[in-house]
Amino acid sequence: MILDGKAPTGPIETSWDRSCFDKKLVNPSNKRKFKILVVGTGLAGGAGAASLAELGYNVESFCYQDSPRRAHSIGAQGGINAAKNYPSDGDSIYRLFYDTVKGGDFRSREADVWRLAQVSNNIIDQCVAQGVPFARDYAGYLDNRSFGGAQVSRTFYARGQTGQQLLLGAYSALSRQIKAKKVTMHPRTEMLDLVVVDGVAKGITVRNLMTGQIESHWGDAVVLATGGYVNVFYLSTMAMGSSVTAAWKSVKKGAYMANPCYTQIHPTCIPVHGEHQSKLTLMSESLRNDGRIWVPKKAEDCDKHPSEIPEEDRDYYLERKYPSFGNLAPRDISSRSAKEACDDGRGVGPGQRGVYLDFEDSISRLGEDTIRERYGNLFEMYEKITDENGYVRPMRIYPAPHYGMGGLWVDYQCQSNIPGLFVLGEANFSVHGANRLGASALMQGLADGYFVIPYTIAPYLASITPGTVKDDHAEFKKSVEDIEAQTNKLLSINGKKTVSELHRELGQVMFENVGMGRSDESLNLALKRIPEIRDEFWNNVKVTGESKDLNQQLENAGRLADYLEFAEMLTTDALHREESCGGHFRIEHQTDDGEAVRDDENFCYSAAWEFKGAGVKPELHKEPLKFENIKLAVRSYK
Amino acid sequence: MNLTLHVWRQKGPQDKGKLVTYPAKDVSSDMSFLEMLDEVNDKLIKEGKDPIAFDHDCREGICGMCSSVVNGRPHGHQEKTTVCQLHMRQFEDGADIVVEPWLAKAFPIQKDLIVDRSALDVVMQAGGYTSCHTGGVPDANSQLIPKEIADFSMDAAECIGCGACIAACPNSSAMLFTSAKVSQFAVLPQGKAEAKVRVLEMTKAMLDEGFGNCTNHYECQEACPKGINVKFIATLNREYLKSFI
Ligand SMILES: Cc1cc2nc3c(=O)[nH]c(=O)nc-3n(C[C@H](O)[C@H](O)[C@H](O)COP(=O)(O)OP(=O)(O)OC[C@H]3O[C@@H](n4cnc5c(N)ncnc54)[C@H](O)[C@@H]3O)c2cc1C
Ligand code: FES
Numbered sequence: 087m088i089l090d091g092k093a094p095t096g097p098i099e100t101s102w103d104r105s106c107f108d109k110k111l112v113n114p115s116n117k118r119k120f121k122i123l124v125v126g127t128g129l130a131g132g133a134g135a136a137s138l139a140e141l142g143y144n145v146e147s148f149c150y151q152d153s154p155r156r157a158h159s160i161g162a163q164g165g166i167n168a169a170k171n172y173p174s175d176g177d178s179i180y181r182l183f184y185d186t187v188k189g190g191d192f193r194s195r196e197a198d199v200w201r202l203a204q205v206s207n208n209i210i211d212q213c214v215a216q217g218v219p220f221a222r223d224y225a226g227y228l229d230n231r232s233f234g235g236a237q238v239s240r241t242f243y244a245r246g247q248t249g250q251q252l253l254l255g256a257y258s259a260l261s262r263q264i265k266a267k268k269v270t271m272h273p274r275t276e277m278l279d280l281v282v283v284d285g286v287a288k289g290i291t292v293r294n295l296m297t298g299q300i301e302s303h304w305g306d307a308v309v310l311a312t313g314g315y316v317n318v319f320y321l322s323t324m325a326m327g328s329s330v331t332a333a334w335k336s337v338k339k340g341a342y343m344a345n346p347c348y349t350q351i352h353p354t355c356i357p358v359h360g361e362h363q364s365k366l367t368l369m370s371e372s373l374r375n376d377g378r379i380w381v382p383k384k385a386e387d388c389d390k391h392p393s394e395i396p397e398e399d400r401d402y403y404l405e406r407k408y409p410s411f412g413n414l415a416p417r418d419i420s421s422r423s424a425k426e427a428c429d430d431g432r433g434v435g436p437g438q439r440g441v442y443l444d445f446e447d448s449i450s451r452l453g454e455d456t457i458r459e460r461y462g463n464l465f466e467m468y469e470k471i472t473d474e475n476g477y478v479r480p481m482r483i484y485p486a487p488h489y490g491m492g493g494l495w496v497d498y499q500c501q502s503n504i505p506g507l508f509v510l511g512e513a514n515f516s517v518h519g520a521n522r523l524g525a526s527a528l529m530q531g532l533a534d535g536y537f538v539i540p541y542t543i544a545p546y547l548a549s550i551t552p553g554t555v556k557d558d559h560a561e562f563k564k565s566v567e568d569i570e571a572q573t574n575k576l577l578s579i580n581g582k583k584t585v586s587e588l589h590r591e592l593g594q595v596m597f598e599n600v601g602m603g604r605s606d607e608s609l610n611l612a613l614k615r616i617p618e619i620r621d622e623f624w625n626n627v628k629v630t631g632e633s634k635d636l637n638q639q640l641e642n643a644g645r646l647a648d649y650l651e652f653a654e655m656l657t658t659d660a661l662h663r664e665e666s667c668g669g670h671f672r673i674e675h676q677t678d679d680g681e682a683v684r685d686d687e688n689f690c691y692s693a694a695w696e697f698k699g700a701g702v703k704p705e706l707h708k709e710p711l712k713f714e715n716i717k718l719a720v721r722s723y724k
Numbered sequence: 725m726n727l728t729l730h731v732w733r734q735k736g737p738q739d740k741g742k743l744v745t746y747p748a749k750d751v752s753s754d755m756s757f758l759e760m761l762d763e764v765n766d767k768l769i770k771e772g773k774d775p776i777a778f779d780h781d782c783r784e785g786i787c788g789m790c791s792s793v794v795n796g797r798p799h800g801h802q803e804k805t806t807v808c809q810l811h812m813r814q815f816e817d818g819a820d821i822v823v824e825p826w827l828a829k830a831f832p833i834q835k836d837l838i839v840d841r842s843a844l845d846v847v848m849q850a851g852g853y854t855s856c857h858t859g860g861v862p863d864a865n866s867q868l869i870p871k872e873i874a875d876f877s878m879d880a881a882e883c884i885g886c887g888a889c890i891a892a893c894p895n896s897s898a899m900l901f902t903s904a905k906v907s908q909f910a911v912l913p914q915g916k917a918e919a920k921v922r923v924l925e926m927t928k929a930m931l932d933e934g935f936g937n938c939t940n941h942y943e944c945q946e947a948c949p950k951g952i953n954v955k956f957i958a959t960l961n962r963e964y965l966k967s968f969i
Pocket of ligand 1: 128129131150154156158160162163166248275311312313323328329510511524528531
């Protein structure tokens with residue numbers, strides 16, 4: 087089937103304004119008749135729930151943590167982009183639009199990206215009004231820094247804790263609406279199923295994580311803002327509880343999953359140091375503003391103390407290969423270059439899977455105090471984990487799974503192919519194409535939540551009668567029974583392996599075969615291994631405890647069960663996409679000097695997959711991509 | 725390294741809890757404290773026993789979810805470190821380690837090391853915001869905020885809401901937590917309009933939720949993994965007095 091994203095046509099500059107004007111509205115006094123379920127309280131869900139409630143809708147909000155303030159967005163460090171052009175360095179909405187489309191390697195929908203760039207400026211205004219303490223200069227103006235993939239300074243930040251501050255801003259807006267009784271908050275509640283009645287999303291089934299009760303919630307619309315899926319790699323920079331469950335359960339109810347193979351492996355993470363490791367820690371990419379990345383030129387130097395390696399024996403490979411962007415080359419390119427250097431036997435640290443990130447030059451240029459002021463908390467974190475001091479010895483970094491550009495397929499209104507199901511933030515696939523630029527996820531989350539969904543949900547609500555289906559409908563009952571059956575099954579297997587052992591096995595298969603370099607051979611190997619691990623899981627996992635109780639093993643088991651199905655779809659997508667673009671690098675498709683080769687003739691589309699059963703090949707639906715404003719071109723950062 | 729753990733086990737909110745001893749063998753000094761607990765749990769599961777329940781999520785020291793008292797100190801003895809960022813190299817081989825949940829009247833224990841901290845959300849709902857509506861706000865640079873003010877506000881805003889300050893306080897006071905939010909807004913032009921109501925409502929909610937009063941022990945600052953300074957308590961007190969003028 088050919089999918090239509092229903093993006094507005096005509097001049098891109100006015101596309102969003104025209105589309106807002108054309109939309110049907112819900113009369114103010116009718117808004118309170120609607121109930122909207124918003125799953126997720128990160129930037130997208132928190133901002134969305136608060137803004138919808140301010141408009142007068144009744145909102146029920148859900149998260150699995152004990153407080154909405156702890157959503158994974160809290161961990162974002164570096165910053166958020168906007169086209170304010172405060173430094174007057176040539177930025178504009180058009181340039182942010184251009185950079186994002188190009189950065190995404192021409193695999194996103196132009197109109198969606200334009201809208202994002204346009205509302206980016208409103209986000210900064212909104213956050214400042216909320217009291218978000220962004221970095222300022224002595225005169226009191228907002229400060230900016232640079233991020234990868236851009237030649238202007240457009241990133242706003244709050245020390246190394248930008249995500250925290252933005253999320254606390256959204257959380258404060260949400261708290262105000264909870265107080266006003268326009269939002270009912272359900273923390274420690276995990277969505278385990280989407281309820282679809284006659285093809286339309288009408289509610290969700292959840293587990294109360296404190297009591298284990300399975301409960302139903304009805305709504306006139308369901309908004310998912312449940313974050314990303316890269317914990318499919320087990321070790322990643324995601325929070326431990328991040329899962330694909332909400333999205334995957336929706337896929338099993340008919341929603342399409344788009345471009346799952348576009349995964350971002352972030353270049354600046356602390357390398358893996360042991361078997362027992364449970365997660366990987368990101369060091370914000372902003373470090374690349376002042377740090378220089380290098381490896382020894384000669385493999386025999388790798389074990390030496392870095393200070394013993396003279397300047398002429400160091401290979402500053404990003405500066406060498408990409409002179410105009412240098413250490414600020416986009417993430418996919420930087421990560422792949424690090425992998426190549428290590429594959430070439432020139433990696434440093436344990437297992438030689440690491441490259442240096444060196445601050446010596448900037449410390450001598452700017453002084454240690456300035457560097458501490460800019461990145462102090464990152465240096466502290468590095469030292470806590472590695473026991474090494476980054477001010478005196480170059481840090482060691484290595485790429486780690488970080489972000490999923492893919493997600494549930496949505497049209498221009500952020501509505502999935504299931505009417506009534508809307509998807510925001512990292513959980514959808516919309517704006518980043520095959521690669522996300524730094525500081526653009528926070529921008530997308532808040533854009534979707536504050537400035538997009540309040541408008542785009544209205545036409546749908548205006549077209550339905552509120553409250554027609556409630557949780558006494560048979561579909562709700564059936565969904566509860568299905569979830570209870572799955573729970574009981576998990577508890578009854580009583581095998582020999584723990585959930586984390588099996589998750590680690592899946593992660594290894596995925597990182598090695600579906601990671602930074604993918605080939606026909608590696609992908610087919612993964613497609614063989616994933617069902618084997620899934621079978622082992624359903625026959626040999628051991629989950630202790632009871633269903634009607636706080637049971638963290640059961641939570642983890644349910645999440646892994648979904649990853650074990652989703653992994654296969656991700657890999658199938660990667661195998662079908664016979665080109666290299668952004669975060670998806672097929673080693674069969676590269677130039678002689680190792681640059682990605684995209685195939686616009688055959689693959690200029692978004693791939694939306696329809697679930698056909700576990701272990702059955704999903705069906706492909708294509709949404710062709712048209713580039714009317716930015717000419718399709720080879721993405722070059724040389 | 726080999727360690728002996730004494731962990732608080734409690735089946736549910738109504739049950740009586742007790743310390744149970746577990747060996748933790750072959751622990752690598754590069755492990756984080758929670759990774760060490762993961763390994764202990766994997767062993768317990770294989771023996772068919774209920775693993776130790778503990779809260780955690782980001783494991784990067786920022787979400788504020790992790791919450792254990794280690795050897796009598798919230799988040800353990802390392803300065804400015806959450807328990808998820810505490811690494812085993814901070815302990816001696818052969819050590820005995822006591823692991824307990826936050827203990828405070830306002831934080832009822834749910835299971836093992838997990839407590840209910842929703843009282844903190846209630847304090848925030850009482851006034852931890854500026855009442856701006858989405859959209860219709862002025863340009864971000866229209867009000868200048870000098871760096872020192874922005875920095876002061878940010879120092880306060882760094883609070884991760886973990887509740888260690890309350891667990892450390894002999895009165896279980898939430899003064900550091902509340903004062904950090906009040907102070908963040910008090911110095912910003914955007915926060916001034918509602919400063920009076922905010923400080924009154926938030927302190928009232930704090931007491932209503934069962935948190936104690938502050939009698940200047942300053943244990944909170946010692947325990948805070950983000951180094952939130954007690955000077956913010958002075959700011960809160962000033963704001964509180966000002967609200968009556
Ligand atoms: C370490 C790190 C640093 C980063 N730094 C930056 C940066 O500097 N700039 C930038 O732009 N981006 C950054 N990112 C990316 C960015 O933080 C995320 O992409 C973004 O915050 C995602 O926001 P979200 O609202 O879509 O989802 P999340 O913040 O992930 O929120 C998901 C929400 O959904 C809930 N949820 C999930 N599943 C369920 C379920 N089944 N039932 C109920 N609730 C559920 C969770 O409880 C949570 O509330 C970083 C990411 C990481 C990991
Ligand atoms: S787990 Fe997030 S702060 Fe410790």
